[in-house]
Amino acid sequence: MNCSDGDPVSRDGRWVGVTLEHRQVCLDAAEEETSEVSYAGILITHYDSREKVSEAWVPLGVDPSEADDEELIQQLRGALLWQEGQPKADAD
Secondary structure (H helix, E strand, O other): OOHHHOOHHHOOOEEEEEEEEEEEEEEEOOOOOEEEEEEEEEEEEEEEOOEEEEEEEEEOOOOOOHHHHHHHHHHHHHHHHHHOOOOOOOOO
């Protein structure tokens, strides 16, 4: 995208945004103690006619398993197929 394209949300048609996002996760260590950690993940956002349709956040572990990798691949594959006009799967 070049500078003249403006805000990406203003694009017409179907498109998918993929970004790295950190989320805060609260962990209960004890009854009165909670700790908050930042956890990285990939945010996949579906847009249609300039409106956000849905989003999915796929966590990225420090040492991802093969199952983690496969989940990310399936999410990306589904998003790109949806962008090309296929119906959106309910699992997204």
